[in-house]
Amino acid sequence: MITTQQLTKKYGSQMxxxxxxxxxxxxxxFGLVGNNGAGKTTYFSLLLDLIQPTxxxxxxxxxxxxxxxxxKPFTSSFIDExxxxxxxxPEEYFYFIGELRGQNKADxxxxxxxxxxxxxxxxxxxxxxxxxxxxxxQKKAGIVASFIGNPQVIIxxxxxxxxxxxxxxxxxxxxxxxxxxxxxxxxxxxxxxxHVTEVCERIVVLNKxxxxxDIETSAETLRELESFFAGNQVSEEEE
Amino acid sequence: MFKHFVSLQWKxxxxxSNFGKSLALKLLMGFLGVYMMVTFAGxxxxxxxxxxxxxxxxxxxxxxxxxxxxxxxxELFFRYFMQKLPVMDIKPLLLYPIKKSKIAHYILVKSGxxxxxxxxxxxxxxxxxxxxxxxxxxxNVLGWLVAIVCxxxxxxxxxxxxxxxxxxFLFLGVLILALYSLEYFSVFPVKEYAxxxxxxxxQNPILALLPFVLAIGTYYVNYNFLRKKLYLDASLKKKxxxxxxxxxxxxxxxxxxxxxxxxxxxxxWRNKRTKMQVFISLAMILYGLFFYSMDTYGDTSTIxxxxxxxxxxxxLSNFGQFIPAWDSEYYGMxxxxxxxxxxxxxSKAGLISVSIVVMFLLSIPYVYFGWKALxxxxxxxxxxxxxxxxxxxxxxSFNKKRIDLTKSAVGNMQGTxxxxxxxxxxxxxxxSVLYFVLKTFVSFEVALITLSVMGIVGxxxxxxxxxxxxxxxxxRKYTMLAGFKEQNN
Numbered sequence: 001m002i003t004t005q006q007l008t009k010k011y012g013s014q015m016x017x018x019x020x021x022x023x024x025x026x027x028x029x030f031g032l033v034g035n036n037g038a039g040k041t042t043y044f045s046l047l048l049d050l051i052q053p054t055x056x057x058x059x060x061x062x063x064x065x066x067x068x069x070x071x072k073p074f075t076s077s078f079i080d081e082x083x084x085x086x087x088x089x090p091e092e093y094f095y096f097i098g099e100l101r102g103q104n105k106a107d108x109x110x111x112x113x114x115x116x117x118x119x120x121x122x123x124x125x126x127x128x129x130x131x132x133x134x135x136x137x138q139k140k141a142g143i144v145a146s147f148i149g150n151p152q153v154i155i156x157x158x159x160x161x162x163x164x165x166x167x168x169x170x171x172x173x174x175x176x177x178x179x180x181x182x183x184x185x186x187x188x189x190x191x192x193x194x195h196v197t198e199v200c201e202r203i204v205v206l207n208k209x210x211x212x213x214d215i216e217t218s219a220e221t222l223r224e225l226e227s228f229f230a231g232n233q234v235s236e237e238e239e
Numbered sequence: 240m241f242k243h244f245v246s247l248q249w250k251x252x253x254x255x256s257n258f259g260k261s262l263a264l265k266l267l268m269g270f271l272g273v274y275m276m277v278t279f280a281g282x283x284x285x286x287x288x289x290x291x292x293x294x295x296x297x298x299x300x301x302x303x304x305x306x307x308x309x310x311x312x313x314e315l316f317f318r319y320f321m322q323k324l325p326v327m328d329i330k331p332l333l334l335y336p337i338k339k340s341k342i343a344h345y346i347l348v349k350s351g352x353x354x355x356x357x358x359x360x361x362x363x364x365x366x367x368x369x370x371x372x373x374x375x376x377x378x379n380v381l382g383w384l385v386a387i388v389c390x391x392x393x394x395x396x397x398x399x400x401x402x403x404x405x406x407x408f409l410f411l412g413v414l415i416l417a418l419y420s421l422e423y424f425s426v427f428p429v430k431e432y433a434x435x436x437x438x439x440x441x442q443n444p445i446l447a448l449l450p451f452v453l454a455i456g457t458y459y460v461n462y463n464f465l466r467k468k469l470y471l472d473a474s475l476k477k478k479x480x481x482x483x484x485x486x487x488x489x490x491x492x493x494x495x496x497x498x499x500x501x502x503x504x505x506x507x508w509r510n511k512r513t514k515m516q517v518f519i520s521l522a523m524i525l526y527g528l529f530f531y532s533m534d535t536y537g538d539t540s541t542i543x544x545x546x547x548x549x550x551x552x553x554x555l556s557n558f559g560q561f562i563p564a565w566d567s568e569y570y571g572m573x574x575x576x577x578x579x580x581x582x583x584x585x586s587k588a589g590l591i592s593v594s595i596v597v598m599f600l601l602s603i604p605y606v607y608f609g610w611k612a613l614x615x616x617x618x619x620x621x622x623x624x625x626x627x628x629x630x631x632x633x634x635x636s637f638n639k640k641r642i643d644l645t646k647s648a649v650g651n652m653q654g655t656x657x658x659x660x661x662x663x664x665x666x667x668x669x670x671s672v673l674y675f676v677l678k679t680f681v682s683f684e685v686a687l688i689t690l691s692v693m694g695i696v697g698x699x700x701x702x703x704x705x706x707x708x709x710x711x712x713x714x715r716k717y718t719m720l721a722g723f724k725e726q727n728n
Contacts, residue, residue: 050720084572085569087510099498
């Protein structure tokens with residue numbers, strides 16, 4: 001589904017990302033972990049054509065993302081709060097995204113109904129603008145918005161950060177459910193090793209822009225990751 | 240402790256993003272500032288002589304005093320939506336071992352030194368100096384000046400008290416209108432009585448104590464209020480207003496650009512700065528009166544063309560020059576969502592076009608000054624529609640400065656760069672020069688027809704032009720994205 005070839009990104013002389021080859025098959029739930037500055041967000045931004053690669057390319061379902069815009073209809077994402085429109089209410093935002101993705105109000109409402117638990121009564125019908133919601137609630141709205149319009153690829157940067165424990169657990173269930181259907185490729189990045197190992201079939205560890213581990217998730221994975229991060233980079237580990 | 244606060248203030252000023260702006264912009268802003276000051280001071284100096292000449296029989300001081308009540312009310316009215324107590328700045332201070340009373344004093348004193356307070360003093364001080372040189376008794380004039388300073392401070396602190404309710408604002412508006420009508424229909428001579436009141440401040444300098452006590456009093460009301468409310472959930476919290484969502488389904492008529500049109504309308508209506516642009520634009524329809532009411536220009540002067548372009552294109556330039564920076568907060572989302580850039584721009588073009596038509600319709604009463612005024616405005620509207628819309632959108636592709644929509648509307652230069660000044664050249668200067676040349680060497684009619692035809696041609700080819708503009712946006716996408724991400728520019 002997503003093929004990355006000879007991808008590098010340099011700022012000045014500093015290489016921030018260097019991925020020789022990375023293949024993410026359709027329907028995989030893919031986890032990206034790494035410390036701050038490892039290149040996770042850079043990779044996602046390249047995937048969304050928000051920054052230009054220095055060399056190489058990413059091909060998303062036969063579309064080269066930095067030359068064609070045809071990947072947009074089947075790809076959706078939530079990177080950070082800058083993906084929200086602060087002066088809209090959550091409902092208006094969902095309908096707006098829905099319209100961009102060819103869904104009418106009824107379609108969007110039907111989808112939102114599945115997330116009532118996840119919203120925990122704090123998103124819909126609040127008569128508040130998105131900018132006035134708490135960080136966690138903003139995140140909830142953004143994540144759900146990325147599910148609108150039957151995307152085949154969903155990219156979520158740090159979806160667990162800022163969420164309360166209950167919501168984290170619910171989000172994990174949602175992601176697992178998505179990947180169980182084997183039709184949607186979910187890309188998730190996180191600092192929380194436990195969450196990623198729980199929801200992702202495959203975990204790639206980035207360190208200073210380079211892929212240093214590529215693991216099929218198993219019972220051993222969490223320990224393996226923990227020992228990697230504890231051993232290699234104690235000095236960099238704190239946020 | 241106050242020393243620390245002052246140094247904080249100093250740093251926040253000199254390290255502010257505004258200050259780091261390009262030299263040209265700084266110079267321009269500095270120039271504008273000096274210009275304002277000089278104008279006000281000039282008015283202060285000239286006021287005495289102007290009044291003396293206009294009303295040789297009465298004392299200029301008495302006339303000025305007559306208007307002071309209106310000044311107080313109008314200043315309160317304007318400050319109501321222009322000036323807010325800068326409480327958010329002190330949020331970080333709450334955690335440190337600083338007494339709350341000190342923090343409260345700090346913001347209140349700081350607000351006393353705000354620029355708004357100096358504005359009227361730029362008139363009052365020169366006026367007083369002139370009075371003294373004209374032989375008015377020094378002690379009386381000084382007493383009066385002190386009283387004025389205290390009144391300014393009272394206005395300053397009263398504003399923070401009444402700022403909490405919308406009703407007061409409405410009341411102020413009604414009061415000003417009511418007083419003025421009483422005056423106008425000679426029911427009650429407001430000016431005379433109010434004038435006496437303020438004039439007594441001059442006659443009897445001891446009375447200056449009264450405004451002084453008022454200033455101190457309002458200060459303490461504020462202080463007590465603030466001191467008690469220095470908690471995150473009280474006065475420091477930003478107000479979250481209950482949203483009234485409006486149904487904008489009528490935009491569906493515009494087909495595929497409807498979602499963007501809805502978004503733009505909400506953008507304009509729900510953010511202070513953009514909303515202000517609408518009001519400014521509507522008010523600017525009166526701009527032409529300055530020129531049309533003077534006979535010095537003749538009826539086909541180039542100044543009228545400039546005025547026409549300006550009036551019909553005010554929203555075009557005010558709103559358009561910051562496209563797409565209005566959307567900078569979420570530009571990343573716009574660029575990764577399933578959005579055809581073309582549709583996005585079409586919606587903006589549509590919105591601006593509507594504004595031009597509306598402004599033209601509003602300008603029709605200028606026909607009072609002759610059919611030529613109407614003809615000029617019509618040609619200008621056409622030119623704006625056909626030529627200036629694509630031009631401003633094209634220049635928009637050079638915008639890369641972020642605009643925070645939540646920031647205040649007044650004096651907000653966020654998003655301003657050299658582009659904003661460059662764009663004025665093709666927008667207003669080019670048609671004016673063109674008109675001037677054609678009118679001088681051929682004829683008035685030919686000049687207008689040329690501009691109109693240019694507008695119509697541009698309108699006919701708007702699809703092609705918009706394609707070119709879209710291409711420009713595509714090329715600059717990454718630069719814009721990077722620029723809009725920078726929080727403090």
